[in-house]
Amino acid sequence: MTTLIKNGNVYLNGKFQTRDILIKKEKIQKIARHLPEKADRVIDASGKHIFPGFVDLHVHLRDPGQTYKEDIVSGTRAAAHGGFTSLCAMPNTDPVVDNIATVDYIQRRAKDLGSAKVYVIGAMTKKSEGLEISEMATMKSGGIVAVSDDGGCVQNAKLMLNCIRYATNFGLPLVVHAEDYNLAGKGQIHGGKVSSRLGLTGLPSLAEEVIVSRDIMLAENNDARLHIAHISTARSIEMVRQARERGAKISSEVTPHHLILTEEACLSFDTNTKMKPPLRTEEDRLACLEALRDGTIDCIATDHASHADFEKVREFDHAPFGIIGLETAFSALYHHLVKPGLLSLERLAEALTDAPARVLDLPPAMLKAGLPADLTIIDLEQQTHFSPENILSKSKNTPWLDQKLWGKVLYTFLDGRITWEDPDAQIS
Numbered sequence: 001m002t003t004l005i006k007n008g009n010v011y012l013n014g015k016f017q018t019r020d021i022l023i024k025k026e027k028i029q030k031i032a033r034h035l036p037e038k039a040d041r042v043i044d045a046s047g048k049h050i051f052p053g054f055v056d057l058h059v060h061l062r063d064p065g066q067t068y069k070e071d072i073v074s075g076t077r078a079a080a081h082g083g084f085t086s087l088c089a090m091p092n093t094d095p096v097v098d099n100i101a102t103v104d105y106i107q108r109r110a111k112d113l114g115s116a117k118v119y120v121i122g123a124m125t126k127k128s129e130g131l132e133i134s135e136m137a138t139m140k141s142g143g144i145v146a147v148s149d150d151g152g153c154v155q156n157a158k159l160m161l162n163c164i165r166y167a168t169n170f171g172l173p174l175v176v177h178a179e180d181y182n183l184a185g186k187g188q189i190h191g192g193k194v195s196s197r198l199g200l201t202g203l204p205s206l207a208e209e210v211i212v213s214r215d216i217m218l219a220e221n222n223d224a225r226l227h228i229a230h231i232s233t234a235r236s237i238e239m240v241r242q243a244r245e246r247g248a249k250i251s252s253e254v255t256p257h258h259l260i261l262t263e264e265a266c267l268s269f270d271t272n273t274k275m276k277p278p279l280r281t282e283e284d285r286l287a288c289l290e291a292l293r294d295g296t297i298d299c300i301a302t303d304h305a306s307h308a309d310f311e312k313v314r315e316f317d318h319a320p321f322g323i324i325g326l327e328t329a330f331s332a333l334y335h336h337l338v339k340p341g342l343l344s345l346e347r348l349a350e351a352l353t354d355a356p357a358r359v360l361d362l363p364p365a366m367l368k369a370g371l372p373a374d375l376t377i378i379d380l381e382q383q384t385h386f387s388p389e390n391i392l393s394k395s396k397n398t399p400w401l402d403q404k405l406w407g408k409v410l411y412t413f414l415d416g417r418i419t420w421e422d423p424d425a426q427i428s
């Protein structure tokens with residue numbers, strides 16, 4: 001099977017250039033200004049943008065154990081719908097991914113039935129309980145790409161130090177969800193003006209910042225690779241910036257919602273504005289955006305966290321934390337940041353493709369002859385309507401529900417096969 005994609009604006013070497021792309025079987029065979037070749041399938045991509053398949057370092061597939069929220073099939077289909085071809089699965093499933101059998105289960109199921117490449121992140125501690133180091137070495141031999149207790153956070157600094165040393169021995173980066181439990185308490189939303197106004201318990205920025213500070217110190221002392229998940233405060237970012245200037249191997253990711261929304265969104269009492277870390281202040285949001293622009297923050301990750309309606313559609317205090325993000329990520333970012341001129345399309349492309357791939361040493365996410373044909377074709381001139389019927393995730397918990405946003409994913413290719421095709425897309 002050969003596919004020829006003609007006249008697209010192709011993201012190549014950091015900029016968009018008009019090119020044809022020839023795909024043969026699972027690989028990109030040629031990229032050039034004009035390819036005269038015939039192909040089994042021809043797509044006219046004039047006026048469309050072609051990106052390497054997006055890479056998401058932070059996805060909760062909920063499989064095994066909570067497949068009423070999401071599973072590997074629905075989660076990777078949602079990924080394909082959003083233009084993603086690779087994702088990292090977080091280990092807070094049931095059972096927790098702290099053993100090689102569960103690593104193996106996820107990998108096999110994704111390979112057999114998935115619509116995206118799934119890289120497994122193993123738990124840092126057994127059952128992610130923060131008490132005892134997990135079997136990192138065995139899981140590493142089974143193919144995990146990092147360790148994390150995401151959803152939770154190792155509270156004991158001595159244990160965290162041991163995790164850092166142990167993981168580093170095996171060349172495993174550590175991904176940290178920075179949250180001090182005592183400071184976070186029963187906080188529902190960011191501790192600030194809006195929490196006071198609404199009478200909701202606040203989750204202070206300090207709960208994140210003391211752990212970011214602690215873990216940077218611990219990692220730096222051991223020359224370890226530490227990745228801060230969903231960074232959200234101006235002070236956390238400042239600490240990362242300084243650590244990087246000192247040469248520490250600290251990376252970070254930011255979510256679309258922390259780049260676009262603030263605590264003000266919680267005034268709606270929409271439980272789809274409730275997540276961890278919480279939506280912060282405008283000052284924090286602007287710091288995230290600036291740090292993404294200047295490269296202090298490496299990449300964008302969605303923290304896709306599905307919850308069923310019966311869990312999420314209820315009193316604010318009782319709703320679980322988290323929102324889905326795979327399908328809305330590109331459009332939300334394009335609509336709210338790129339279109340108004342706050343972020344370049346090139347930086348957005350990088351932050352969703354090769355930048356995250358580099359953070360965890362995943363295969364390169366770029367368009368190049370000889371590489372797997374993982375790519376997505378997007379029409380920036382069309383809107384996507386995120387109605388419950390159009391969302392492929394099993395859960396619909398997004399603050400952009402029922403909204404129309406600019407940017408529509410027309411096709412996603414994974415290893416040369418189509419994993420998403422918009423009903424309106426036309427193959428000639």
Ligand SMILES: [Zn+2]
Pocket residue numbers: 150151152177229230276277
């Ligand atoms: Zn987290």
